[in-house]
Amino acid sequence: MLGHLDVMHITAGLFVGVMVGLTGVGGGSLMTPLLVLMFGVNAKTAVGTDLLFAAVTKTVGSTVHGWRDTVDWRIFRRLAAGSIPAALLSVAALQGLGEIGAKAEHVIIVFLGCMLILTAFAALFQKRLVRLARRGGSRHDPRALLPTVLLGAFIGVAVSISSVGAGAIGVTALLMLYPNLPVSRIVGTDIVHAVPLALVAGSGHWLYGDVDPVLLISLLIGSIPGVIVGSLLSSRAPDHLLRPALAAVLLFSGLKLLTS
Template identity: 45%
Template sequence: MDDLVITLAGLAVGCVVGMTGMGGGALMTPILVLFFGIPPLAAVSSDLVVSAVMKPVGAGVHLRRGTVHRSLVGWLCLGSVPAAFGGVLIARALGDGEGVQEVIKLALGAALLLAAAGMVVKAAMSGRRPTSATPLTVRPLPTVLVGVLGGIVVGMTSVGSGSLIIIALLLLYPALKANDLVGTDLVQAVPLVVSAAVAHLIFGDFQLDLTLALLLGALPGVYLGAQLSSRMPAGLVRRALVLVLLMSALKLLGAGNVLLVAAMGATIVLGTVIPALLRRRRIDEAERPEPREPAVSGV
């Protein structure tokens, strides 16, 4: 019975990933920890192996379409691949048993808070990012550092291969086209997640039966979510995802029920009011008449 419920959870998370392109690690791991009582390190290990199977599907689509900035992928992987492997070693070096599980749980909660905040920032900036026809100038050192930080977080928590790194790319390269942004992030995430998954297979707490149950639901879920993505309001899905990430993060960090209810209410209110204000502002800017050139009197 537990395997069937875990498979259904994998199906639900796969649908979210297919619809939004993010949320896999940020949803799967806390679901396993909070609802199924899976130890955090085992949840991270199994989730990363599942992601290593799912990620190449979307990455292959973007490679065929040419919506990938290959130079950015190279610099990101230079930092993220060894850092992801190192993140697993850091988690193991912190201790065994309950000590390391508690550290992973707290790190996961912090990463989920960052992921939720990053999704809000992305939504706020997506409507006002400039587009540019000039070639993108790659900044190697900052890009490698983004890869290093993202790799460590992914190696320790399984969160960040999509939600955190894509926000960093958006801030670092605001002129990057939306399709190229998503494609680049998906392709760089493949070696990153594979590196972390291999490290967890060697040093983590990988459970084959748990991983197979998740894959059984996640793979058809991704396909179904991709089919639904054109039919459901993306904004509604993003708001629900932010709410789930925030609640999961607070629960993992030990928040009480009163704080959870207050945070849920505030998130729902802000998630309704702020988008309405942003839409109103864009409408006002679109309707504002352009300034006229001063008339030049003849001589």
């Protein structure tokens, strides 16, 4: 028999899975604050568990995008060149802080709060920002090389510390850097890039004991069917209502973390 808490975790996984399927906004933006604020999970454990949770769920999405050929492997390599080294360094630095007291917890909470607020604005104003980028004309690939590697490094740091950054923020930035690429190709590239990044960062947290395997399994039991249901309903979902509502939840969660 599943305990009461396990049922609650499965329900949380289901909710996050449906929202990810409907909106495409990364699970970390919803799952990590949910675990910290509602379930009282230690911040480092919440981030570590959520990273492996994201790696498993996004592997399914990556397979679909790879099969549909909606991945730009050149952009993927540029992002990974910045994100993977940054992720490794960030996890090591976080553990170093953890050894000298509760500083790591404080860093995660503050960073997570700021990233949630940034994600809220990215989700809300994504279409306007992309329109502005397209009005400015196309960007040649050589000029986008360094910004893409730097974007990857930023995402690597952000995801390793807070598990947030590879969803709405990453997609919005890529759409501005590559305004002439189809949105489906940008989203596909971002999802595929998130898998090795989450695996590397999540494995680092696992090595340091920051992952709860029972919690991880409970979340996955709910999220996998949730992602499928959300994806099937996404074409019928009222995006003009969902995005502002999601942005409001993220903004509230971010402010709550920063003021708690």
